[in-house]
Amino acid sequence: MQLIKTRKGRISATLCLVTANLFSTTGLPQAQQIIGGTNNPQARDQSDMKNVYNQPVNELGTITLDSAILFYKENGGRVQAIEPMASFTYHTENDDIYSVKLTYDSLTGASPYGAAPWKAAQTFVSPTIIEGSETMTGASGGTIVTDALTGVTSVEKTVDAYTLPLDSGFRDNRTAIDFGFTTPLASGTKLSVGLNGSHESDYNSFAGRVSLAQDFNNKTTTVSVGVNYEHDVSKPLYGTPLPLSRMSGVMKGASRNKNVLSLIAGVTQVMTPDWVLQFNYSYGSAKGYQTDPYKIISRVNYLTGAPLEYLYESRPEKRTRHAVYVGSKLALGSYVTDLSARYYHDSWGISSFTAEASEHIPIGDRAYIEPGVRYYHQSAANFFAYYLPSDLILPQFISADSRLDSFNAITLSLSGGYSLSDDIELYAMVDGYRQTKAGQKGLLPGQDGRLKLFAGIDAISVMTGVKLKF
Amino acid sequence: MKFYLLRLLKWNALILSLVILLPFAASAAAQQGEVNLDKYQGKVVYLDFWASWCGPCKLSFPFMEGLTHDYSRDDLVVVTVNLDRTQSLAKAFLRKMGSNLSVIYDEKGAIAQKYKVSDMPTSILIDRQGNIRFTHKGFHLNKKDEYIASINKLIHEN
Amino acid sequence: MKRIIIIFSLLGLTVLLSSCAAVKPWQRDITARKSMQLNKNPNLTAANDHVYFSKEAAAGGRSFDGGGCGCN
Numbered sequence: 001m002q003l004i005k006t007r008k009g010r011i012s013a014t015l016c017l018v019t020a021n022l023f024s025t026t027g028l029p030q031a032q033q034i035i036g037g038t039n040n041p042q043a044r045d046q047s048d049m050k051n052v053y054n055q056p057v058n059e060l061g062t063i064t065l066d067s068a069i070l071f072y073k074e075n076g077g078r079v080q081a082i083e084p085m086a087s088f089t090y091h092t093e094n095d096d097i098y099s100v101k102l103t104y105d106s107l108t109g110a111s112p113y114g115a116a117p118w119k120a121a122q123t124f125v126s127p128t129i130i131e132g133s134e135t136m137t138g139a140s141g142g143t144i145v146t147d148a149l150t151g152v153t154s155v156e157k158t159v160d161a162y163t164l165p166l167d168s169g170f171r172d173n174r175t176a177i178d179f180g181f182t183t184p185l186a187s188g189t190k191l192s193v194g195l196n197g198s199h200e201s202d203y204n205s206f207a208g209r210v211s212l213a214q215d216f217n218n219k220t221t222t223v224s225v226g227v228n229y230e231h232d233v234s235k236p237l238y239g240t241p242l243p244l245s246r247m248s249g250v251m252k253g254a255s256r257n258k259n260v261l262s263l264i265a266g267v268t269q270v271m272t273p274d275w276v277l278q279f280n281y282s283y284g285s286a287k288g289y290q291t292d293p294y295k296i297i298s299r300v301n302y303l304t305g306a307p308l309e310y311l312y313e314s315r316p317e318k319r320t321r322h323a324v325y326v327g328s329k330l331a332l333g334s335y336v337t338d339l340s341a342r343y344y345h346d347s348w349g350i351s352s353f354t355a356e357a358s359e360h361i362p363i364g365d366r367a368y369i370e371p372g373v374r375y376y377h378q379s380a381a382n383f384f385a386y387y388l389p390s391d392l393i394l395p396q397f398i399s400a401d402s403r404l405d406s407f408n409a410i411t412l413s414l415s416g417g418y419s420l421s422d423d424i425e426l427y428a429m430v431d432g433y434r435q436t437k438a439g440q441k442g443l444l445p446g447q448d449g450r451l452k453l454f455a456g457i458d459a460i461s462v463m464t465g466v467k468l469k470f
Numbered sequence: 471m472k473f474y475l476l477r478l479l480k481w482n483a484l485i486l487s488l489v490i491l492l493p494f495a496a497s498a499a500a501q502q503g504e505v506n507l508d509k510y511q512g513k514v515v516y517l518d519f520w521a522s523w524c525g526p527c528k529l530s531f532p533f534m535e536g537l538t539h540d541y542s543r544d545d546l547v548v549v550t551v552n553l554d555r556t557q558s559l560a561k562a563f564l565r566k567m568g569s570n571l572s573v574i575y576d577e578k579g580a581i582a583q584k585y586k587v588s589d590m591p592t593s594i595l596i597d598r599q600g601n602i603r604f605t606h607k608g609f610h611l612n613k614k615d616e617y618i619a620s621i622n623k624l625i626h627e628n
Numbered sequence: 629m630k631r632i633i634i635i636f637s638l639l640g641l642t643v644l645l646s647s648c649a650a651v652k653p654w655q656r657d658i659t660a661r662k663s664m665q666l667n668k669n670p671n672l673t674a675a676n677d678h679v680y681f682s683k684e685a686a687a688g689g690r691s692f693d694g695g696g697c698g699c700n
Binding site for chain 3: 051054055056057066067068070072083087103187190211213217218220222264266267268269272273274276278283327329331334336342344346350354368376403404417429431433435459461463465
């Protein structure tokens with residue numbers, strides 16, 4: 001019962017007290033907390049003083065340089081990446097924030113073609129361009145073959161029996177830059193704008209974003225709305241293949257674009273002095289070329305499973321996505337429990353559920369570790385297939401990309417930070433990620449269990465970084 | 471039998487009355503932290519509510535120190551109310567700022583409640599007659615002129 | 629349609645509950661902590677998001693406004 005503040009109806013007052021008790025983290029009634037102010041002052045004195053991460057964020061009038069490097073490696077000779085990134089943020093005394101971030105991505109390793117494995121060796125053909133003595137290919141490795149009749153040069157890659165066909169020698173570098181600016185329009189109203197661009201040899205992307213955040217209820221409630229518009233240009237080195245055409249060494253078609261409009265709306269609520277809850281809804285609409293120009297699918301004999309030909313995949317030109325997210329951050333002493341869940345569904349028939357949990361554990365005065373676990377499940381796209389049996393007519397859309405398969409994924413992560421001083425922080429993260437097939441394991445006709453169709457990954461990520469404040 | 475029933479009723483009445491009266495008592499106790507501004511009658515009072523964890527509060531302290539130097543103590547008094555739930559953090563902050571501004575500790579937030587503080591920090595300007603005239607929510611360096619203008623207005627009244 | 633109803637009732641519940649357990653502006657010491665920020669390590673978040681985006685079909689989710697000290 002709060003006697004100092006504004007009157008409330010008796011029923012809602014009772015309800016408030018009931019719910020407040022439910023949410024109270026210290027076991028003391030919220031009402032007493034508001035009247036009394038402190039709860040268990042002894043515990044607070046002991047824990048508050050010690051660890052650096054209990055100190056308040058103090059960013060007015062500071063410049064922050066934050067750089068990190070990520071090492072990513074999938075097993076089985078698949079994709080490896082090194083990704084350094086650096087950001088510069090200037091937070092003025094008037095609460096304006098200017099930021100620039102540069103990211104560089106260097107990828108090597110092999111990626112699945114999308115073709116199914118077979119009991120005998122298989123050969124895959126890709127175009128190659130020879131200019132003078134220089135050979136330019138979308139994939140290196142393999143043998144260069146010239147067709148005597150047409151004079152067309154192509155690269156032939158042979159893959160062993162009982163092996164998931166991997167397009168090795170896949171190599172690319174990506175550079176990305178991001179600009180952001182945030183400014184308070186009024187007390188409790190913040191406007192953010194940003195621009196983003198990335199470039200790699202066969203793909204360019206440009207995006208712009210605007211968002212508005214408004215505070216209510218004495219700044220304990222923040223409602224934010226954001227929109228992002230992205231324009232992507234796909235320009236494979238050997239051109240864009242006609243969907244469902246045969247895999248060959250012939251140069252393909254022109255570059256293709258897609259546009260993506262995304263909206264996000266959310267509420268962040270400080271529920272109790274120890275607990276922040278967030279709820280978001282996001283919507284995305286992608287129109288244009290969304291096929292992977294390098295991926296193929298095996299058309300196989302419907303009785304034996306033997307590959308007859310390889311066709312370039314085909315995906316719809318429209319995709320709408322919806323996601324609902326809820327996140328919670330709860331402090332218990334100097335520990336913070338972070339929980340979140342997300343439900344996602346899109347017009348390609350994919351539904352997914354994500355749940356994450358992590359615990360911030362202070363270590364001594366200057367450090368923390370944060371173990372975390374993530375569970376992810378997705379259902380397959382409605383045009384996903386491991387192969388196309390020869391007794392079916394050619395569908396309009398089909399893809400064997402493992403990214404569209406049904407699978408479960410678990411991540412176990414450990415991150416930590418160490419503050420050398422108030423202005424220098426070192427941080428690091430290590431995680432293991434594993435995808436496993438969900439639902440019916442795919443089998444080729446002929447039912448040979450040694451021909452494994454699931455192309456999900458196991459990967460390790462390691463990241464280290466340093467943050468400097470001036 | 472009747473004796474025990476009566477006893478039970480008496481205990482129930484006692485417990486019930488405690489449950490009802492306790493919040494009254496608690497709120498009365500909390501109000502003990504009230505700030506008495508009577509001694510400043512005839513002077514303009516700059517009443518500032520702050521806490522050690524509040525970023526803009528760090529910027530407001532040099533400003534308030536400046537006020538104590540720029541204005542005579544017969545004209546302007548700066549009184550700060552600290553709202554840290556742990557007093558030691560507030561004292562550490564004051565040491566770091568090298569501040570000798572007067573501080574009233576309001577751990578339970580009763581004074582803040584009374585003055586309806588809705589933002590951190592909040593500064594309230596009280597005129598020489600003891601009336602609340604301006605409430606500045608937050609502290610913005612680019613509004614310093616506005617704050618000084620309000621102070622001057624109150625000082626030069628009458 | 630059902631989804632929309634669920635979404636909005638969750639939203640409404642949050643706002644309703646928020647008006648009950650009103651946290652005072654001077655009780656933001658814990659939410660102001662470094663450890664309680666919604667995005668305390670932006671590079672880490674970005675790297676993870678990038679990996680998940682390239683290996684999984686789902687996208688979207690969190691934003692980073694709100695919480696904190698609620699100052700100014």
